[in-house]
Every structure is written in structure tokens, then in C-alpha cells.
Amino acid sequence: FDQKGIDGGPMGTQQGGWFECGNYTSDLPDEIRAWDGWTDDNQKEIERGWVLKGDTLEALAKKIKDFDHWMDYETLKATFDEYQAFCDAGKDARFDRELTAEENKLTEEGPYYAISIYPGSCSTLGGPKKNANAQVLDPAGNIIPRLYAAGSFGNFQAHSYGITGGNNSENMVWGRIGGRHCAGLEAWDKK
Incomplete structure (x- = not known):
């Protein structure tokens, strides 16, 4: 994602937020709460390395590769280009959803960000x-x-x-x- 994602607000759950839960709920005593939640501007999380930042797509790919050996810059670039084309066309052909270039297109000059997302939660619903x-x-x-x-x-x-x-x-x-x-x-x- 690009700077719009960072500027859009906290990327994780916060104490007092709409989905506060776990060890940072407001009603827990301070001595047992390990964390108050994600920062409003996401900057501490960038500093901690929870959100990776690269001034260019290639720089971001290098940081991701340090974290995940499967990262391949050429694949990332091809995915980026495909997504940009979907925005220009107004339609995401992979997920059959409408996209507008103005709202969804990523900046061409960076910076770019990445965050690790793993399947898992205390519960997921739906399925087969x-x-x-x-x-x-x-x-x-x-x-x-x-x-x-x-x-x-x-x-x-x-x-x-x-x-x-x-x-x-x-x-x-x-x-x-x-x-x-x-x-x-x-x-x-x-x-």
C-alpha cells in the first residue's frame, strides 16, 4: 500500500477503538494490559518494523525479502502493474470488483509499505x-x-x-x- 493507507488512520486495533479486545481492552487494569494498541499515525509500528517501508517498490521488496525469502521483486512489480491497470480499467478482473483509479490507484513515486498478514484469529466463521x-x-x-x-x-x-x-x-x-x-x-x- 502507499501513503494513503498510512494516512488513513491506525492499521490495527486500539484501546478504546471500535474493535478493542484481548490484552488491551479498556476495562483491564493497567498492570495486566501489555499494550494500549496501535498508534493513530502508524509511525511507532513502522519504527518497530511491524510495517515495512521503502521509498521505492524495489526498496520495499528488498526489506520484505529480508523478512520473507520468497519475495521476488519482479513478481511484486508485475502485481503492482496489474493492479494499476485494473484501477485504470475500473474493474479488478481477479476479484470481480469495481475499482476507481482516483480512490484505489497506488502512487507511482512511493513511498510504499507492507505488513505481514497471517491466517489466524481466535475464531473465523463461515466456510464450507x-x-x-x-x-x-x-x-x-x-x-x-x-x-x-x-x-x-x-x-x-x-x-x-x-x-x-x-x-x-x-x-x-x-x-x-x-x-x-x-x-x-x-x-x-x-x-
Whole structure:
């Protein structure tokens, strides 16, 4: 992302913010709160290296490569160019969404920023549809052989956020149901 992202406000959760949670909630005593949350201008996070900054796309790629050996500048540049073209066309062909060049196009002169994003949270909802045996169903409602879902992956209450133990019960209940059903299947290598 570019400077517009940095200037748009805090990139993470803050104490007192709309999604305060965890060890920085306002109602925790100060002595057990480890962190008050993300800064308004994102500058401390840049200084800490949580947000990487490069004056050019190539400089940013080098910083990312120090962090993640998979980074390839040519791939980053091609992705950047493709995204810019999508903005010019007004349509993101990869994700079938409208884009406007004015709002979405990245600056051509930098600086550029990157932040690591990892899959994971205390709970993610939605996902595949499953049957009473925890077997995952394809879009037509057919069982996908030997594929099971447990936990919040295919959560029955995907329209809400299951927390305060609800997500753990999804793990235990559906894990047990799926495990029992799977254990009853004939082995693939059975002679």
C-alpha cells in the first residue's frame, strides 16, 4: 500500500477503538494490559518494523525479502502493474470488483509499505457447508470424500461471532463427530 493507507488512520486495533479486545481492552487494569494498541499515525509500528517501508517498490521488496525469502521483486512489480491497470480499467478482473483509479490507484513515486498478514484469529466463521457427520459438501450438496470440517470452519452460526467458549465447543463437538465418522471408514490401503 502507499501513503494513503498510512494516512488513513491506525492499521490495527486500539484501546478504546471500535474493535478493542484481548490484552488491551479498556476495562483491564493497567498492570495486566501489555499494550494500549496501535498508534493513530502508524509511525511507532513502522519504527518497530511491524510495517515495512521503502521509498521505492524495489526498496520495499528488498526489506520484505529480508523478512520473507520468497519475495521476488519482479513478481511484486508485475502485481503492482496489474493492479494499476485494473484501477485504470475500473474493474479488478481477479476479484470481480469495481475499482476507481482516483480512490484505489497506488502512487507511482512511493513511498510504499507492507505488513505481514497471517491466517489466524481466535475464531473465523463461515466456510464450507457440512453434514451431520462433519463431512464437507460441495456447492451441489454432495459429500467430498474424506474431507471433514471442525471448529469454526463451517460454523453453524456463521452470521454471528462465536466466542466466550462457543468456538471451542465447535472444535470439540465437530472434531469428535468427524473423528468418529472418519474412523469408521474403510482404509484406503486395505487389501
